[in-house]
Amino acid sequence: MIEFTVPDMTCGHCAGRIRSAVAEVDAKATVDIDIAGKRVRIESAKDEALFREALDDADYPPD
Template identity: 55%
Template sequence: MIELNLPDMTCGHCASTVAKTVALVDPAAKVDVDLQTKQVRISSNEDRKDFEDALTDAGYPPAQ
């Protein structure tokens, strides 16, 4: 399970974009977006860094 904090995710549109970005990295990934806590949980065999890079490119860099 990959857990990321995305401080720039503030609305439903952001959450949708995050979910779509995760799907671009791994179409089979299961993603749970919690807008209230700005947390994203991803169940995937892909590398965490691939998701971090894709989300950063989409405008949602994970907090370190």
């Protein structure tokens, strides 16, 4: 399980963009988003760095 804190995530639109960014890396990944807690959990065999880069590219850099 990969877990990120994403401070700039504030709403459902943000969560949708984050889901899309994750899907670009791994369309089969399971994504759990907690908007209030600003947490994104990803279940995938892909490398964490790929997801970190995708979130950065989507303008939602994780801490």
